[in-house]
Amino acid sequence: MKDNTDQKTSRDAAWRVELREAITARERTSIPRATMPMLDAAARVHNNEEVNRGLDAVQAVTEATRCLDCPDPQCVTGCPVGIDIPGFIKNIQRGDFAAAASVLRATSALPAVCGRVCPQEKQCESRCLYNKMKKPAVAIGWLERFAADTERLSGRRAPVEKAPRRNIKIAIAGSGPAGLACAGDMIKLGYDVTVFEALHEIGGVLKYGIPEFRLPNAVVDAELDSLRQLGVEFRKDCVIGRTLSYEDLLNEGFRAVFVASGAGLPRFMGIPGENLIGVMSSNEYLTRINLMGAGRGGMTPVCTGRRVAVVGGGNTAMDSVRTARRMGAERAMIVYRRSEAEMPARAEEVAHAKEEGVEFLTLCNPIEYRGDERGHVRSMIVQRMELGEPGPDGRRSPVAIPGATDEIEVDEVIVSVGVSPNPLIPDSIAGLEVSRRGTITVNDDMQSSIPAIFAGGDIVRGGATVILAMGDGRKAAAAIHHYLSTGM
């Protein structure tokens, strides 16, 4: 006899067969894709409220009905952690939203977060069968968010099974998605888990980087609360490698350490004028505003320019430029050296930025910033570019057009051209192997050159995604459990 979980997810379960037979494929595929309810662009640039409001139950059930419950669902192969996508979607279609959430939780530690920030259009949705029919993919991300939000708002999360306490202490350095996912799995396995966080807030980039208009803090806080309820201890304002060394952790009785300290070291371009007042990294800009409340009565100041240029084309650049609009910038510009087609940011973020009046200066590369007599940035010189041959990553490389430069007036420049791994922990532990890029070197089980130290997320990948960081955290938890159980 199949167990209860199987009955909730198995494609052969009677209820699921019935759902498949209730309506023809032709009828399913003629249902239009749901439209996400959104805040009006003109109004939302004056507040920090979440832009996407989420599907309601009727919309979600209708969207779930579009899913064909494929026998070999390619959407699952596009998910970095292999979520049982048709399994959760069909539970939404039959109205069992709690079961849908528990299917998600079996694989994803933070479904409400991933439903909001994962690049589904490049992952699961890009493999959905609907693409082959030249129709818009099933809105998998919006359905994930719906199931997770419905569970959170109901206040009735399915009870978590926890192994008996082992009295073995595990330390986790960093409280971003990698650290939180590892903490969740380790506590369920019966370990005593302490997460050490350098900042005064838990959540990593989910709190200090991604703005509330895309990921409300309340969503992250709900996940933190459930980890606390399970017994995870959080120690804030504690910098591993400075406040406490690896040896201190061993002396405190921690038997293994998971390093999840992220990639928060901003990169600059090394061009003249980067030291002018008003030029800063996106990391500094977003941290001051999101974490320290700058511009909203917080104690931290931040420049608020009238003409703000954000250099870069990734998610961080979009978050910065949309934040600048909300901080009152009259002219908020993305300055990007390739064309829009090569932008790494999510298509949805680019569309939202445009709706909010952001200007896109593509094929433009800053080569110098100029300041006034008080050392404040006043303009930027940009080199006009054209696209050349594709580089090793398949993207066409930008090539300077000789003699084609422009001067653009700016009061503030936010540099968002990439990040490097935080070096503090790697630098503080003798014998810990790191790559030339400064990432911690790990084997397939996320184990470093020191057997008791595991690592994952951006400190290993050097700037990736939430779902990959979370997947690393879960993989590391299984490997730490194996290591502590077998000594290998």
Ligand SMILES: Cc1cc2nc3c(=O)[nH]c(=O)nc-3n(C[C@H](O)[C@H](O)[C@H](O)COP(=O)(O)OP(=O)(O)OC[C@H]3O[C@@H](n4cnc5c(N)ncnc54)[C@H](O)[C@@H]3O)c2cc1C
């Ligand atoms: C602005 C922005 C927007 C993004 N948008 C998206 C998106 O839409 N979708 C997506 O999938 N990804 C996005 N990303 C990338 C994603 O957020 C990261 O890949 C992910 O957060 C990495 O998780 P992590 O746990 O490895 O590290 P982080 O989230 O960076 O967390 C690391 C934590 O470790 C702490 N720490 C560092 N050093 C120490 C130390 N020595 N001791 C103790 N604690 C320490 C840090 O303070 C931090 O809290 C975005 C990133 C940024 C910056």
Ligand code: SF4
């Ligand atoms: S590929 Fe698309 S239609 Fe098929 S199971 Fe996945 S979401 Fe449903």
